[in-house]
Amino acid sequence: MSTAIEKQVENLDEATVRFCGDSGDGMQLAGTQFTNTSALAGNDVATFPDFPAEIRAPRGTKAGVSGFQIHFSSQDIYTPGDTVDALVAMNPAALITNLPDLRQGGILIVNTDNFDKKGLEQAGYESNPLEGGDLEEKFKVHQMDMTKLTRQAVDGLGLSVKEADRCKNFFAMGLVFWLYDRSLEPTLRFIDAKFGKKPEIAQANVAALKAGYHYGDTVEGWNTQYLVAKAKLPAGKYRNMMGNQALAWGLVAAAKLSHKRLFLGAYPITPASDILHELAKHKHFDVLTFQAEDEIAAVTSTIGAAFAGEMAVTASSGPGIALKGEGLGLAVITELPMICINVQRGGPSTGLPTKTEQSDLLQVMFGRNGECPMPVIAASSPSDCFDAIQEAWRIAVEYMTPVFFLTDGYIANGSEPWRIPEVSDLPRVRVKHPEPMPDSNDEGAPKFMPYARDEKLARPWAVPGTPTLEHRIGGLEKQDLTGNVSYDPANHEHMIKTRAAKVAGIANGIPEQAVDGPDSGDLLVISWGGPYGACATAVHRAQAMGHKVSHAHLRYLNPFPKNLGELMGRFKKVLVPEINCGQLRLLLRSEYLVDAIGFNKVQGKPFAVGEIVEKIEEVLAS
Amino acid sequence: MSVDLPLPVLTPNDFASDQDVRWCPGCGDYSILAQMKKVMPTLGLPKEKIVFISGIGCSSRFPYYMNTYGMHSIHGRAPAVATGLKTCRPDLQVWVITGDGDGLSIGGNHLMHAIRRNMDLNIVLFNNRIYGLTKGQYSPTSPAGKKTKSTPMGSIDNPLHPLSIAIGAEATFVARSIDTNIKHLAETLKRAADHRGTAFVEVYQNCNVFNDGAWNYAKDRNTKADTTLELEHGKPLIFGKDRDKGIRLNGLEPEVVQLGSGIAEDDLLFHDERSHEPSLAYLLSRMRYEDGYPEPIGVFRAVEKPKYDDMINDQIEEATKAHGIGDLEKLFNAGETWEVE
Ligand SMILES: Cc1ncc(C[n+]2csc(CCOP(=O)(O)OP(=O)(O)O)c2C)c(N)n1
Ligand code: SF4
Numbered sequence: 001m002s003t004a005i006e007k008q009v010e011n012l013d014e015a016t017v018r019f020c021g022d023s024g025d026g027m028q029l030a031g032t033q034f035t036n037t038s039a040l041a042g043n044d045v046a047t048f049p050d051f052p053a054e055i056r057a058p059r060g061t062k063a064g065v066s067g068f069q070i071h072f073s074s075q076d077i078y079t080p081g082d083t084v085d086a087l088v089a090m091n092p093a094a095l096i097t098n099l100p101d102l103r104q105g106g107i108l109i110v111n112t113d114n115f116d117k118k119g120l121e122q123a124g125y126e127s128n129p130l131e132g133g134d135l136e137e138k139f140k141v142h143q144m145d146m147t148k149l150t151r152q153a154v155d156g157l158g159l160s161v162k163e164a165d166r167c168k169n170f171f172a173m174g175l176v177f178w179l180y181d182r183s184l185e186p187t188l189r190f191i192d193a194k195f196g197k198k199p200e201i202a203q204a205n206v207a208a209l210k211a212g213y214h215y216g217d218t219v220e221g222w223n224t225q226y227l228v229a230k231a232k233l234p235a236g237k238y239r240n241m242m243g244n245q246a247l248a249w250g251l252v253a254a255a256k257l258s259h260k261r262l263f264l265g266a267y268p269i270t271p272a273s274d275i276l277h278e279l280a281k282h283k284h285f286d287v288l289t290f291q292a293e294d295e296i297a298a299v300t301s302t303i304g305a306a307f308a309g310e311m312a313v314t315a316s317s318g319p320g321i322a323l324k325g326e327g328l329g330l331a332v333i334t335e336l337p338m339i340c341i342n343v344q345r346g347g348p349s350t351g352l353p354t355k356t357e358q359s360d361l362l363q364v365m366f367g368r369n370g371e372c373p374m375p376v377i378a379a380s381s382p383s384d385c386f387d388a389i390q391e392a393w394r395i396a397v398e399y400m401t402p403v404f405f406l407t408d409g410y411i412a413n414g415s416e417p418w419r420i421p422e423v424s425d426l427p428r429v430r431v432k433h434p435e436p437m438p439d440s441n442d443e444g445a446p447k448f449m450p451y452a453r454d455e456k457l458a459r460p461w462a463v464p465g466t467p468t469l470e471h472r473i474g475g476l477e478k479q480d481l482t483g484n485v486s487y488d489p490a491n492h493e494h495m496i497k498t499r500a501a502k503v504a505g506i507a508n509g510i511p512e513q514a515v516d517g518p519d520s521g522d523l524l525v526i527s528w529g530g531p532y533g534a535c536a537t538a539v540h541r542a543q544a545m546g547h548k549v550s551h552a553h554l555r556y557l558n559p560f561p562k563n564l565g566e567l568m569g570r571f572k573k574v575l576v577p578e579i580n581c582g583q584l585r586l587l588l589r590s591e592y593l594v595d596a597i598g599f600n601k602v603q604g605k606p607f608a609v610g611e612i613v614e615k616i617e618e619v620l621a622s
Numbered sequence: 623m624s625v626d627l628p629l630p631v632l633t634p635n636d637f638a639s640d641q642d643v644r645w646c647p648g649c650g651d652y653s654i655l656a657q658m659k660k661v662m663p664t665l666g667l668p669k670e671k672i673v674f675i676s677g678i679g680c681s682s683r684f685p686y687y688m689n690t691y692g693m694h695s696i697h698g699r700a701p702a703v704a705t706g707l708k709t710c711r712p713d714l715q716v717w718v719i720t721g722d723g724d725g726l727s728i729g730g731n732h733l734m735h736a737i738r739r740n741m742d743l744n745i746v747l748f749n750n751r752i753y754g755l756t757k758g759q760y761s762p763t764s765p766a767g768k769k770t771k772s773t774p775m776g777s778i779d780n781p782l783h784p785l786s787i788a789i790g791a792e793a794t795f796v797a798r799s800i801d802t803n804i805k806h807l808a809e810t811l812k813r814a815a816d817h818r819g820t821a822f823v824e825v826y827q828n829c830n831v832f833n834d835g836a837w838n839y840a841k842d843r844n845t846k847a848d849t850t851l852e853l854e855h856g857k858p859l860i861f862g863k864d865r866d867k868g869i870r871l872n873g874l875e876p877e878v879v880q881l882g883s884g885i886a887e888d889d890l891l892f893h894d895e896r897s898h899e900p901s902l903a904y905l906l907s908r909m910r911y912e913d914g915y916p917e918p919i920g921v922f923r924a925v926e927k928p929k930y931d932d933m934i935n936d937q938i939e940e941a942t943k944a945h946g947i948g949d950l951e952k953l954f955n956a957g958e959t960w961e962v963e
Binding site: 465 | 690734
């Protein structure tokens with residue numbers, strides 16, 4: 001490209017960019033496009049979309065600010081980044097809420113359009129922050145009226161003012177694309193696919209995108225472009241994956257490879273709805289999606305589907321999981337294989353519906369009446385959802401039990417590169433259904449025993465429609481072997497202990513807990529779920545500083561891996577960072593009598609790497 | 623070529639499970655169980671293709687007593703359990719057994735939605751106008767003023783009428799029968815079984831322990847001819863011991879009239895169970911004994927509409943036609959991908 005001004009190129013290992021603006025400004029789209037482009041350019045990426053619970057809060061208010069952060073790197077990365085290198089703020093509310101995360105010396109791109117009296121007041125500014133030079137002292141500031149520039153760019157295409165203004169996120173994208181020397185191609189393809197049927201809108205978006213790009217290229221003050229080289233990821237073919245999508249694809253794969261139809265019974269709830277949306281697109285994989293009238297119907301229809309002999313799944317978030325509690329008890333006592341996904345969000349009650357939290361661990365462990373054990377598995381990252389959910393299905397089938405699967409809003413909406421697996425390498429879950437019994441009118445002939453057990457204590461999964469295996473299951477206590485209703489006190493205790501032993505026995509069929517770093521030392525950091533990336537990065541950093549710190553990330557939360565207690569014993573201290581008030585810590589303490597230390601933050605936000613490093617140092621020093 | 627083997631000839635006894643039936647002696651549930659067992663062999667289905675799903679309540683113990691597949695689920699949720707089962711397995715005949723408390727109180731939501739989807743289920747609601755299993759509290763069908771343990775001064779709730787609810791949700795098959803009217807009950811169950819789509823059957827059931835005689839007016843040999851009206855498709859609404867009374871429409875209201883004195887059969891309301899407009903069926907469901915009407919028994923409504931379990935599976939077929947059988951490799955590799963060397 002010809003450039004009027006001398007431009008420099010600076011090489012970086014990594015960078016973090018955040019787009020923020022009003023929730024109607026298209027910031028999620030801008031962020032997603034930038035992510036995909038960076039991933040296609042070969043960077044490792046990690047993202048953090050952050051949006052308000054209100055679909056359209058009053059324009060220009062802090063309540064309506066929507067943000068999307070992308071961390072991209074030439075190294076392996078695990079988090080969307082602690083601080084931001086480049087911030088795009090589309091209005092004063094976005095600026096005031098996001099500026100604290102911009103690092104000193106970082107790039108600040110501001111759309112000046114809404115910095116009038118009303119806009120400033122709505123954001124809570126007493127004076128215009130763009131005046132007086134304060135910002136310039138700390139950051140590299142670029143101000144421009146993007147709204148006006150966008151209108152100019154689309155002039156002549158016959159758009160209304162409103163339509164024209166809607167293109168300004170593409171202008172912002174173009175500018176950032178220039179700044180990090182990104183190709184426009186993927187976004188041009190996206191525009192074509194998405195707006196192809198509305199040619200004037202497509203043209204306008206292209207014009208705005210290019211205008212933004214050229215603005216960077218030609219306007220004075222933009223003299224440095226930043227290059228982040230390709231990451232040295234393991235060889236293979238990659239695509240970008242969001243957590244909920246990976247989860248849905250993992251379900252599709254597990255069903256297909258175990259020769260089952262997939263049934264999802266679900267009721268919409270943020271942040272789990274996308275699982276339903278994604279699966280509804282794949283009906284040709286023999287996927288039945290049932291949008292139930294509520295979560296109770298969602299879980300009970302899932303029990304019906306499990307009884308039918310299919311791969312049965314329900315997905316929700318905390319409040320919905322609360323409603324499912326009674327149904328899950330039925331799934332436990334009927335010993336049917338199924339998966340219950342909980343995409344956790346801020347609680348209690350409706351809490352912070354669009355923000356992340358890890359506070360449903362005790363709910364899924366204990367939130368049912370009676371002695372009602374369920375295995376619990378948690379995913380650690382968006383792409384891990386794909387593998388972990390297949391593992392959940394294996395456990396459900398092998399042990400004939402409902403399984404809880406935990407992710408959270410951060411994993412669900414975050415994205416990262418996913419190495420596309422060979423289908424032949426994916427696990428095959430072998431499902432056995434009992435065959436009809438030999439035909440006999442003989443009184444003494446063996447009868448089908450729906451509650452007989454194999455070596456894993458699993459009962460047979462006899463499917464309605466199979467002759468000679470007719471049987472009844474249900475919520476009243478079952479007599480051992482026959483499955484008949486039984487009020488016998490000794491039998492009740494026996495069945496309770498058997499169901500518990502079955503779940504505990506899963507520990508024999510899962511890998512021992514791995515540890516990242518030496519298997520003994522001063523401190524073991526134990527994490528589960530979303531904080532995986534922040535903890536892994538923090539521990540690596542602490543190790544580089546010479547500390548004797550290791551990291552164990554738990555996928556299996558019930559039962560725990562067999563060696564976990566012994567592993568903890570080899571460290572002087574145990575630290576458990578969690579986005580809750582200490583739920584895993586409580587379990588570890590009660591199970592192993594270990595004096596685990598908690599690091600807890602419940603602000604609807606994931607951990608920053610820096611704060612975990614700090615905590616590690618503090619614990620080591622004490 | 624497959625040979626159609628004749629089905630083994632089954633008897634009601636083949637449908638009896640080995641479990642002792644534990645309802646109170648004299649409970650109306652026994653009769654319903656007996657009629658169900660009688661109907662089963664007439665359905666042309668082998669035992670293994672039949673599934674009973676129930677909620678919680680005395681009536682919901684039903685599946686344990688049938689030698690078919692079955693599930694005794696949780697309070698009120700049987701329609702939803704049955705929905706998951708039937709969606710996956712349209713080849714099975716699925717019965718839902720529920721009570722007035724189970725179906726209309728805690729499970730009202732699921733009942734309404736199963737019906738409006740026209741899921742191919744046969745739902746039988748045992749209406750004893752009381753909570754039996756929890757020992758005698760008033761139910762959503764108990765009449766206002768009903769004195770029970772939980773309503774010592776009389777219930778101040780207005781009752782629900784199951785068939786009005788079902789018709790309001792546009793059930794494609796709606797019928798009513800009475801536990802002691804065994805021939806009628808068996809016929810009604812059989813017709814429900816034959817219906818494609820949701821069949822909703824209300825059965826007046828006596829709880830002789832907590833609400834004895836609730837339906838006496840409809841059962842008593844001396845009064846039932848005047849207090850009930852047997853519906854027949856295409857026939858005028860005639861009732862009474864001497865079949866000398868009828869129902870005529872006066873504006874939008876039904877009116878009891880004496881045949882003879884200037885009123886002929888042709889002046890009466892004729893029953894049309896196949897009317898696509900549910901208003902007539904609704905009007906019939908509103909005829910109450912306490913308002914001076916005979917209460918209709920039989921089939922109120924029987925219309926054909928697409929069934930949910932067919933449609934959801936048709937969509938799968940359609941999607942498969944459009945995109946081919948799902949191929950994981952294709953799925954994983956579609957869209958934007960990149961290679962790392
Ligand atoms: C969640 C839940 N709430 C309450 C109960 C207690 N309960 C069991 S049966 C029942 C009412 C049953 O009444 P109905 O459906 O009329 O059945 P009947 O016993 O009269 O046949 C109640 C309230 C329960 N089992 N589960
Ligand atoms: S309590 Fe009533 S409904 Fe229940 S079994 Fe006894 S008589 Fe039947």
